Amino acid sequence: MGRVSDAKKRLMDAVSELIWTGSYGSTTIDQICEKAGVKKGSFYYFFDSKCELAAEAFDANWQLKRVELDAIFSPMVPPLERLRKYCEFSYRAQRDIKAKYGRVLGCPQFALGAEVCTQEDRLGKKIQEILDYKRKYLESAIRDAHAAGVIKAPDPAAKARMILAYYEGLLTQARIQNDVEVLRDTVGGIFAILGVKESEAVPV
Amino acid sequence: MGRVSDAKKRLMDAVSELIWTGSYGSTTIDQICEKAGVKKGSFYYFFDSKCELAAEAFDANWQLKRVELDAIFSPMVPPLERLRKYCEFSYRAQRDIKAKYGRVLGCPQFALGAEVCTQEDRLGKKIQEILDYKRKYLESAIRDAHAAGVIKAPDPAAKARMILAYYEGLLTQARIQNDVEVLRDTVGGIFAILGVKESEAVPV
DNA sequence: ATAATAGTTGACTATTTAGTCTAGTTTGGT
DNA sequence: ACCAAACTAGACTAAATAGTCAACTATTAT
Numbered sequence: 025m026g027r028v029s030d031a032k033k034r035l036m037d038a039v040s041e042l043i044w045t046g047s048y049g050s051t052t053i054d055q056i057c058e059k060a061g062v063k064k065g066s067f068y069y070f071f072d073s074k075c076e077l078a079a080e081a082f083d084a085n086w087q088l089k090r091v092e093l094d095a096i097f098s099p100m101v102p103p104l105e106r107l108r109k110y111c112e113f114s115y116r117a118q119r120d121i122k123a124k125y126g127r128v129l130g131c132p133q134f135a136l137g138a139e140v141c142t143q144e145d146r147l148g149k150k151i152q153e154i155l156d157y158k159r160k161y162l163e164s165a166i167r168d169a170h171a172a173g174v175i176k177a178p179d180p181a182a183k184a185r186m187i188l189a190y191y192e193g194l195l196t197q198a199r200i201q202n203d204v205e206v207l208r209d210t211v212g213g214i215f216a217i218l219g220v221k222e223s224e225a226v227p228v
Numbered sequence: 229m230g231r232v233s234d235a236k237k238r239l240m241d242a243v244s245e246l247i248w249t250g251s252y253g254s255t256t257i258d259q260i261c262e263k264a265g266v267k268k269g270s271f272y273y274f275f276d277s278k279c280e281l282a283a284e285a286f287d288a289n290w291q292l293k294r295v296e297l298d299a300i301f302s303p304m305v306p307p308l309e310r311l312r313k314y315c316e317f318s319y320r321a322q323r324d325i326k327a328k329y330g331r332v333l334g335c336p337q338f339a340l341g342a343e344v345c346t347q348e349d350r351l352g353k354k355i356q357e358i359l360d361y362k363r364k365y366l367e368s369a370i371r372d373a374h375a376a377g378v379i380k381a382p383d384p385a386a387k388a389r390m391i392l393a394y395y396e397g398l399l400t401q402a403r404i405q406n407d408v409e410v411l412r413d414t415v416g417g418i419f420a421i422l423g424v425k426e427s428e429a430v431p432v
Numbered sequence: 433a434t435a436a437t438a439g440t441t442g443a444c445t446a447t448t449t450a451g452t453c454t455a456g457t458t459t460g461g462t
Numbered sequence: 463a464c465c466a467a468a469c470t471a472g473a474c475t476a477a478a479t480a481g482t483c484a485a486c487t488a489t490t491a492t
Contacts, residue, residue, distance in 0.1 A: 025436070025438075025490050025491060026437035026488080026490070027437075027439045027440080027487075027488045027490090028439080028488090029439055029488095046346055047252075047253050047343045047344070047347065048253065049251050049252065049253020049254045050253045050347060052478080052479065052480085053479075053480065053481085054478080054479065054480085062440090063440065063441055063442070064441090064442085064480085064481080064482095065439095065482085066439070066440055066441080067481095068481070068482080069439065073481095074480095127346050129346070130342070134342075134400065135342045135343070137400075138339050138342055138343070138400050138403055138404060139251045139253070139342070139343050140251070141406065142251075142331055142333070143250055143251065148404065152405060155401075155404065182413075185401075185410070186394070186416075188397070189398040189400075189401050189410075189417070190390070190393055190394040190397055190417070191397070193392070193395070193396045193397025193398070193400065194390075194397070196341075196342050196397065196400065197359075197389075197392070197396070199345060199346075200338075200341040200342060200352065200355060200356060200359065201356060202345065206389070209386075212390075213393070213394070213421060216390070216421045216423065217394075217420045217421055219423070229459080229460050229461060229466070229467050229468075230459060230460065230461095230469070231457075231458045231459050231467075231469045231470085232458090232459070232460085232468075232469085233458095233468080233469060233470085235469080235470085256448080257449075257450065258448080258449070258450085267470065267471055267472065268450090268451080268452095268471090269452090269453085269470060271451095272450095272451070272452080273468085273469065277450090277451095
């Protein structure tokens with residue numbers, strides 16, 4: 025009942041892109057509204073603040089991302105192959121982003137998290153939650169690889185934390201240097217951390 | 229000739245702390261001035277913009293940091309020991325920071341770099357430069373370790389890039405989670421990347 | 433058809449912010 | 463002593479920004 029609109033979604037899309045291509049602190053509500061083609065009044069009809077909008081937007085993006093990750097980290101795929109596919113996927117994604125925006129943008133969650141964690145508790149918690157889910161994908165792949173005997177990883181959670189740090193660090197470096205080639209051999213580092221022997225690291 | 233003052237230094241100190249404990253985008257010139265106990269007129273006497281001030285401040289901080297790193301990465305110290313000392317140093321530093329500010333703050337350069345690289349070219353370049361110097365410390369330690377035969381690393385630059393990504397990623401994670409324990413076994417990950425055998429990883 | 437609901441609009445206020453300008457004050461060199 | 467250079471004070475402007483509000487419009491369930 026009543027009027028319908030996709031303004032809410034347009035606002036979420038706008039804020040996501042503005043934060044990713046720029047930063048949280050530098051995106052203003054006016055900017056968001058203009059990009060979304062939505063007036064200020066409507067903004068405040070849907071959201072109380074930039075912080076709340078960002079939290080909802082990042083949550084929605086994560087729900088979409090999960091679908092992709094579910095496919096990549098499918099238990100049907102051999103565990104080390106999942107990791108390789110994930111790196112491949114990231115590399116392609118960043119390459120496409122650079123083609124579109126002229127910049128490598130890295131991981132939206134990690135960049136936002138680092139920026140706002142000391143100031144916006146609500147957003148910080150949301151980001152922590154998302155990063156923790158990401159870690160779980162890695163963890164299950166590592167656990168499966170250990171069970172399959174292709175690596176030795178008695179503490180998969182610890183290895184997953186290491187790999188997430190490495191992976192996110194690399195994406196951030198790629199963003200800072202605006203160079204997608206930084207990500208060229210992401211999987212090499214991951215396999216090194218996992219102690220995968222050259223012989224197990226089967227070629228594509 | 230003329231009057232002397234430490235206002236310039238006070239401004240640089242203030243901006244460093246505000247960016248580190250918060251973010252670049254959220255620190256205003258008024259805030260910087262107030263923290264430094266300097267009036268706006270004086271701010272603009274010394275600097276043209278927040279960006280210029282930040283660039284000078286981060287440069288100055290780096291000059292100080294270099295002295296510490298020169299000690300830690302002294303060629304007099306066995307190469308793997310250098311890496312261990314570096315991790316130990318970071319852990320302690322972050323622990324002290326948390327005691328002081330109630331927050332783990334991670335690496336100032338990496339956080340700032342990720343935030344501003346798409347918007348402030350001058351600052352972005354400066355940060356890239358500093359991160360590259362950091363990489364060189366790692367690289368020389370890795371090269372020395374390879375030469376000493378304790379690890380196999382025919383491409384020390386590549387390994388150094390990996391380790392820097394891991395190290396900075398871990399610090400950023402510690403910042404986001406506000407948990408210094410994330411850094412507890414930093415060196416373990418580094419040694420894993422380098423393929424150091426347990427037997428070579430001599431206990432302290 | 434219409435009333436209730438969902439969403440829109442734009443003008444409005446109050447603050448914050450960056451940046452300027454001028455008249456001053458302190459200090460070192462001669 | 464005193465000049466010039468180095469620095470300070472603070473009032474000022476203009477613009478950007480967050481947030482409010484009341485009147486308006488479109489949709490849909492009945």
